[in-house]
Amino acid sequence: MAVETAADGALAPVMAFALVGALGVGAQWAAWRLRMPAIVLMLLAGLAVGPVFGVFDPERDIGPLMGPMISVAVAIILFEGGMTLSLHSLRGAAEGVKRLVFVGAPLGWLFSALALRYVAGLDWASSAVFGGIMIVTGPTVIAPLLRQARLNRRPAQLLQWEAIVNDPIGALAAVLAFEVVLVLQAAETMGDAVWDMARGVLVASVMGAAAGWAVSEGFRRAYVPEYMKVPVLFAVLLGVFALSDYVLHESGLLAVTVMGIWIANADLPSYTELRRFKEHATILLVSGVFILLAANMDFETLALLDWRAGVFVLAVILLVRPLTVLLSLVGTRLPMKERFLVGLTGPRGVVLVAVAGLFGERLVAEGVEKAALLTPLAFALVAATVVLHGFSLRPMARALGLAGAATPGVIIAGGSQFAASLASALREIEVPVLVADANRTRLRAAREEGLPVFFGDILSEAAEHGVEIMSYDKVIAASDNDAYNTLVATDLAPEFGRDNVFQLKRAKQDSRRHALPSTLGGRAIAGGLTYYEIASKMNTGWSVRSTKLSEDYTLDQWQEANPEAILLAEVPEGGALRLLAEEATPKAAAGTRVLALMRPREAAGEAKA
Numbered sequence: 001m002a003v004e005t006a007a008d009g010a011l012a013p014v015m016a017f018a019l020v021g022a023l024g025v026g027a028q029w030a031a032w033r034l035r036m037p038a039i040v041l042m043l044l045a046g047l048a049v050g051p052v053f054g055v056f057d058p059e060r061d062i063g064p065l066m067g068p069m070i071s072v073a074v075a076i077i078l079f080e081g082g083m084t085l086s087l088h089s090l091r092g093a094a095e096g097v098k099r100l101v102f103v104g105a106p107l108g109w110l111f112s113a114l115a116l117r118y119v120a121g122l123d124w125a126s127s128a129v130f131g132g133i134m135i136v137t138g139p140t141v142i143a144p145l146l147r148q149a150r151l152n153r154r155p156a157q158l159l160q161w162e163a164i165v166n167d168p169i170g171a172l173a174a175v176l177a178f179e180v181v182l183v184l185q186a187a188e189t190m191g192d193a194v195w196d197m198a199r200g201v202l203v204a205s206v207m208g209a210a211a212g213w214a215v216s217e218g219f220r221r222a223y224v225p226e227y228m229k230v231p232v233l234f235a236v237l238l239g240v241f242a243l244s245d246y247v248l249h250e251s252g253l254l255a256v257t258v259m260g261i262w263i264a265n266a267d268l269p270s271y272t273e274l275r276r277f278k279e280h281a282t283i284l285l286v287s288g289v290f291i292l293l294a295a296n297m298d299f300e301t302l303a304l305l306d307w308r309a310g311v312f313v314l315a316v317i318l319l320v321r322p323l324t325v326l327l328s329l330v331g332t333r334l335p336m337k338e339r340f341l342v343g344l345t346g347p348r349g350v351v352l353v354a355v356a357g358l359f360g361e362r363l364v365a366e367g368v369e370k371a372a373l374l375t376p377l378a379f380a381l382v383a384a385t386v387v388l389h390g391f392s393l394r395p396m397a398r399a400l401g402l403a404g405a406a407t408p409g410v411i412i413a414g415g416s417q418f419a420a421s422l423a424s425a426l427r428e429i430e431v432p433v434l435v436a437d438a439n440r441t442r443l444r445a446a447r448e449e450g451l452p453v454f455f456g457d458i459l460s461e462a463a464e465h466g467v468e469i470m471s472y473d474k475v476i477a478a479s480d481n482d483a484y485n486t487l488v489a490t491d492l493a494p495e496f497g498r499d500n501v502f503q504l505k506r507a508k509q510d511s512r513r514h515a516l517p518s519t520l521g522g523r524a525i526a527g528g529l530t531y532y533e534i535a536s537k538m539n540t541g542w543s544v545r546s547t548k549l550s551e552d553y554t555l556d557q558w559q560e561a562n563p564e565a566i567l568l569a570e571v572p573e574g575g576a577l578r579l580l581a582e583e584a585t586p587k588a589a590a591g592t593r594v595l596a597l598m599r600p601r602e603a604a605g606e607a608k609a
Contacts, residue, residue: 016061023049024287035148037141037386039350042287043379046294051302058296067361070292073285074358075241075256076234077351078175080281082260096154096334100162100342104328105169108135111320116377120312125181126363126371130378132173133355134316134348137163141349141386149393150471152402155338157468159345170351175254176201178359182366204244204254211240211255212262219268233263234281286350293357293375305376312377313384321346337400345393347385353378408576409433409472413458413488414479415442418534418597421544422476422568423451425595429546431577432471436463437479459491469495474579477503477522480531489522498522502579504531523581526597527566534597541600544568546593555588566597 011019023045031038049056058066113131116122122130142163146156179201215236218224224232240259245252325343356378363371397403409432412419423433423446435446436454443453456462475492477485485503493501501522507530526534549555559565569579573591580586588594 011056011061013062013065016056016058019049019056020288020291021284024284024291027291028283028287037145037347037390038287039141039290039382039386040390042290042350043294043383046291047297049291050295051298056295058292062292066292066296070289070354070358072238072241073289074354075253076237076281076285077289077354078253079237079256079260082257082262083264095332096158096329097161097165099328099332100158100325101165101169104162104324105135105166105173107327108320108324109173111324112316115312115315115320119308119315120373120377121308121370122373123368123370125184125368126360126374128177129174129181129359129363129371130356130374132175132177133170133352133359134381135166135170135173136351137166137346137348141347145345145347145389145393148390149397150403150408151341151393151397152468154334155341155397155402158334158338158342162342174355174359175257178362179251179254181363181368201254203247204251205258207240207244207247207251208255208258209262211236212259212266215259216263216266216268220266286354289354289357290350293353294379297376297379301372301376304373305380309373309377309380313381316381317344317346317385317388338402341397341400341402344396345389347389348378348382349386350382353382408474410474410476410577410579411436411458411467411472413437413475413477414481414485415439415444415446415453416478416480416531416535417445417538418531418544419478420445420449420451421538422478422595424449425544425546426569426577427451429571429593429595431571434467434472436467458488472496474500474577475502475522476525476579477501478531480535482506482531486521490520493522500579502581504534505529505582507532525579525581526568528582529566537597542597543600544595545598546595548593549588549590551590554590555586555592555594558594562596562598564599567594568597569595571595 024042027041027045028038031041034041050058062069109131112134113124113127116127116130117124120127137159142159146160151159215233218232219229237256237259241252241256243252244255322340322343326339329339329342353375356374360371360374363374394403410423410426412423412433412435415435415437419435423435426433432452434452434454435443436456436458437443438455438457440455443455446453454463454467458467473496475488475496477488479485479488482504486506489501489503502525503522504526505524505528506521529537547558549558567580567586569577570586570588571577571593572587572589578587586594
């Protein structure tokens with residue numbers, strides 16, 4: 001069937017949807033390649049095809065579908081935010097995180113609303129709604145910034161967990177404020193307003209909690225097969241959103257947020273798979289909503305931003321955020337320089353723009369004229385904070401002495417003589433390393449070498465809170481248990497990327513009966529040797545050592561002098577560590593350091609490098 005073309009230069013709806021998807025995902029991919037915040041490229045792409053060149057006009061090309069699409073997308077985004085709020089994790093979080101949540105969130109809401117009212121010049125209704133969502137510091141933005149800046153563990157964890165936990169809280173605050181505004185606009189007396197508000201919160205909370213309980217029990221009791229869990233989850237989500245809105249106007253967003261929080265705390269066995277899929281769906285939706293909102297901007301709306309908007313953005317960055325953090329952390333044992341770093345770091349993300357765009361349109365429809373400024377203000381705040389923190393966070397951390405190692409490190413899961421030897425060699429070339437094992441005895445060799453260790457399972461919740469994951473970009477699963485190595489590599493692959501997850505070769509991997517699918521496990525390292533083959537060599541004096549190559553001592557010469565050596569990694573001069581999988585070919589230019597498992601120097605007759 002041919003695709004219909006639209007008249008008057010408009011895009012056909014199918015072509016418009018394809019353009020939104022291509023721009024959103026394309027901007028995300030380009031940002032990954034360029035190592036810059038995706039939100040900046042999405043903003044530029046949306047503005048370019050929208051108000052700048054006029055290629056895409058959402059209201060013209062999509063028409064009446066745009067409003068419902070954004071509403072459903074925001075509902076799924078808020079549901080995803082609710083699914084990140086684990087009350088168990090919050091109870092076990094550090095004191096600083098609790099302060100930033102329980103004290104910082106209300107203070108941030110208050111100070112943001114005051115700045116919006118008296119600096120940006122909005123009315124109280126718009127200020128209350130927008131101030132609530134400004135609590136969110138952008139979990140989708142803070143993670144890339146932390147990876148790039150590589151802060152010390154404590155300030156990095158404060159920023160990361162504040163963003164994760166405050167994400168649903170900020171959305172919930174905005175939804176509640178929005179409900180209050182709608183009730184006050186429609187109610188004739190204050191008593192009616194209070195009653196309508198209480199009824200709205202009660203109905204939405206009950207419906208959200210009931211849906212969350214039903215989904216959780218259905219999954220736990222195996223009433224739903226594994227392959228249908230994600231479709232059922234999204235069908236129930238959309239049903240709750242629509243039904244709650246039908247029963248009580250504009251209560252659906254609160255209902256889906258409560259539903260997400262309930263499921264997050266239901267301790268479901270399949271929760272990890274559900275969370276990963278909805279994260280993927282949210283990335284698509286966030287990209288699409290951001291492109292739609294940016295393309296829907298026009299120069300008349302942008303012209304509404306005057307000098308007060310610029311002063312407002314500066315006030316948020318230099319006054320509201322620092323004041324909120326400093327007051328929240330009063331009385332804690334955190335050093336003042338860490339408080340300043342956290343206080344001066346508050347990037348906002350696409351959730352702010354998506355929710356502000358939706359609520360802005362709804363408030364304008366209810367007669368709140370100043371709400372038309374919410375979307376352009378949100379774009380201005382997001383662009384300013386992302387660009388500013390993207391360029392300033394690392395230098396500021398270095399100036400305060402809070403920057404971690406400039407070189408990304410390696411996590412070795414499994415303690416052994418080989419793990420300790422490899423970790424020592426990595427430390428000698430200034431690559432951060434961590435050896436993790438749930439058996440304290442196996443960590444003895446690493447502790448004796450003075451290496452950083454983690455006593456516990458690297459997949460545990462304790463590791464999630466206690467290990468500075470941001471400082472590492474590679475994982476080697478090197479325990480004596482092939483099944484555990486495969487589990488570690490498979491579980492951490494989505495976090496680190498499959499090209500950065502390695503494991504020792506499984507003992508029976510060559511047998512078709514024992515071979516696993518390529519989707520499981522990591523890339524084989526150490527020349528395809530198994531744990532016990534390596535352990536046998538270590539018992540005879542083999543060790544991991546590094547050698548620097550030069551124009552006078554090439555890789556070929558080194559291999560000729562050490563024919564039995566097993567290459568593990570290489571570090572080009574001024575470059576990053578590259579672990580060598582079983583099938584990888586070393587580049588090994590002059591100035592490169594190669595790491596290899598080698599015979600004892602005396603046995604090999606090797607000259608000390």
